[in-house]
Amino acid sequence: MFQLTRSVTWQALKGLQEKTAADRIRDYFTADPERFDKMSLRVGGLFLDYSKQPVSDEVLAKLIELANHSALVQRRAQMFSGDIINVTENRPVLHTALRNLGEGPLMVDGQDVMPEIQRTREQIRSFSEAVRSGEWKGHSGSRITDVVNIGIGGSDLGPNMACRALLKHRHSGLNFHFVSNVDGAHIQKVLSRLDPATTLFIVSTKTFSTQETLLNAHTARRWFLEQAGPDADVGAHFIAASTNRQAAMAFGIREENVFEFWAWVGGRYSMWSSIGLPIALSIGFDGFMELLEGAYEMDQHFLSAPFAENMPVLMALIGIWHINFQGAETQAIVPYDQALHQLPAFLQQLDMESNGKSVDIFGNPVDYKTGPIVWGQTGSNGQHAFFQLLHQGTRYVPIDFIASLKPEPGVEDHHFALLTNMMAQANAFMEGSQTGSRLDPYSCPGNRPSSVLLLDELTPKNLGALIALYEHKVFVQGVIWNINSFDQWGVQLGKRIAGEISERIDAQSQDFDASTQGLLALVREHFTSDGDPSGDAAPEDGKANEGKMEERRKDKGKAGKRDGKG
Numbered sequence: 001m002f003q004l005t006r007s008v009t010w011q012a013l014k015g016l017q018e019k020t021a022a023d024r025i026r027d028y029f030t031a032d033p034e035r036f037d038k039m040s041l042r043v044g045g046l047f048l049d050y051s052k053q054p055v056s057d058e059v060l061a062k063l064i065e066l067a068n069h070s071a072l073v074q075r076r077a078q079m080f081s082g083d084i085i086n087v088t089e090n091r092p093v094l095h096t097a098l099r100n101l102g103e104g105p106l107m108v109d110g111q112d113v114m115p116e117i118q119r120t121r122e123q124i125r126s127f128s129e130a131v132r133s134g135e136w137k138g139h140s141g142s143r144i145t146d147v148v149n150i151g152i153g154g155s156d157l158g159p160n161m162a163c164r165a166l167l168k169h170r171h172s173g174l175n176f177h178f179v180s181n182v183d184g185a186h187i188q189k190v191l192s193r194l195d196p197a198t199t200l201f202i203v204s205t206k207t208f209s210t211q212e213t214l215l216n217a218h219t220a221r222r223w224f225l226e227q228a229g230p231d232a233d234v235g236a237h238f239i240a241a242s243t244n245r246q247a248a249m250a251f252g253i254r255e256e257n258v259f260e261f262w263a264w265v266g267g268r269y270s271m272w273s274s275i276g277l278p279i280a281l282s283i284g285f286d287g288f289m290e291l292l293e294g295a296y297e298m299d300q301h302f303l304s305a306p307f308a309e310n311m312p313v314l315m316a317l318i319g320i321w322h323i324n325f326q327g328a329e330t331q332a333i334v335p336y337d338q339a340l341h342q343l344p345a346f347l348q349q350l351d352m353e354s355n356g357k358s359v360d361i362f363g364n365p366v367d368y369k370t371g372p373i374v375w376g377q378t379g380s381n382g383q384h385a386f387f388q389l390l391h392q393g394t395r396y397v398p399i400d401f402i403a404s405l406k407p408e409p410g411v412e413d414h415h416f417a418l419l420t421n422m423m424a425q426a427n428a429f430m431e432g433s434q435t436g437s438r439l440d441p442y443s444c445p446g447n448r449p450s451s452v453l454l455l456d457e458l459t460p461k462n463l464g465a466l467i468a469l470y471e472h473k474v475f476v477q478g479v480i481w482n483i484n485s486f487d488q489w490g491v492q493l494g495k496r497i498a499g500e501i502s503e504r505i506d507a508q509s510q511d512f513d514a515s516t517q518g519l520l521a522l523v524r525e526h527f528t529s530d531g532d533p534s535g536d537a538a539p540e541d542g543k544a545n546e547g548k549m550e551e552r553r554k555d556k557g558k559a560g561k562r563d564g565k566g
Ligand code: F6P
Pocket: 152, 153, 154, 155, 204, 205, 206, 207, 208, 209, 210, 213, 266, 267, 268, 488, 491, 564, 565, 566
């Protein structure tokens, strides 16, 4: 059986790690004046400079050999053509079909999926136009002013990140709110600022069975009926993006307002589907299509460019060099762009839920490190928080700097300062400063790795390309590590046990470990089986509270039973 770590290329890379351990990145520049030109590339509106990475020409060539010897060509073709590559959930992985702008069919299970994708796109177009134009009316005849997306994980992070990133393209008459946390403080805070007559709720959940989302959706519906009156039309204010049409309709959503998507769209890859509806509402359908276009162009690049000039492949290989040969545990994402402040959180889920795996696709434990811990925040804020450790600490942390070149009118001086700070940091990480002896507390060792990704401008199209770039980077790493990047059984385990614990709130259950039982006893003192603080469940308005408790019971039942596939 093939063992990655025993392969000739892997062993050669280990040898190169030892050989280059004492190299200084800056010496590579001295030795090769062409290095920047050689180790940078442009795809559409994106420019990647990876010349400040600790890779010699020889290392890069070996990394490309690693990709050549992997199943990448075959698995990439399988993904794009709808083969079952998510083997543990027995389904294809087709987020690329959602942004496919090419002609021709895409057959899955003998059926062309493109017509239904087109139909849903058309549904998104007509609905978003109706809301944006004011043609869509709430129950009292008012136009919508506020859109609340209720969802979590992939049903929150993608549209949330994109709406914030593209805020300057937002419809001026619409405000957007994202509620994800099951902590009631989150939804209460959002609802406290809203008028039910002018609010539209999107219940975004692939499965329509995620506890957090269902609790928040039921709280929102209860609030709506309390405020607008018990007979107010829920259907005029609640719509859903879900694969579970029946459950959405049972919630009170009109059939025509369930925006469909499909089991072959993974939660963290779903912003291109109906889950992206808030994006279309915010920036308009044409803007949403530009986002898809950018992703589609990156898909075409990923499919056709030779590995040595393939942006996602190169980023993946450099990541593998860091993780498997240089001992990096984490990957920092630092956007020098306030509009991209949600990007690190989005990429964290994308990467960590996909490649946080320790068995290969055959179920064998792997003997190498897989996905890194992804973290970060915007610069220049990060400079005044965690950069100190990156400059002088004991850890080796590769950084992706991300920025857009075009300044905002009126604040050009800010943008110039932003970009010069980013360039200064990338330079300082590489050069360091040797002010005296090596023990001098003022000296920074340097030789710390970073890449710089520049967007010509933060447009929907370039954002689409940027996200597709990272999706493919994660995919390539998963293929080389021979893991399934598309399941998330660890998350499902947590979901299942949360359901079981909530069902045991009354019982003196021996089913859990002593610590969980002890904690449960403490929690039990404050809650009844309805999840209400004890004593407070006494109905002031008997009917309303009965309904409320019944809804919660139903939610808990569903939470316990769900299969929870994301
Ligand atoms: O976090 C795990 C996960 O399964 C994600 O993949 C998914 O995006 C999220 O839960 C929410 O699931 P759903 O969209 O079904 O509510």
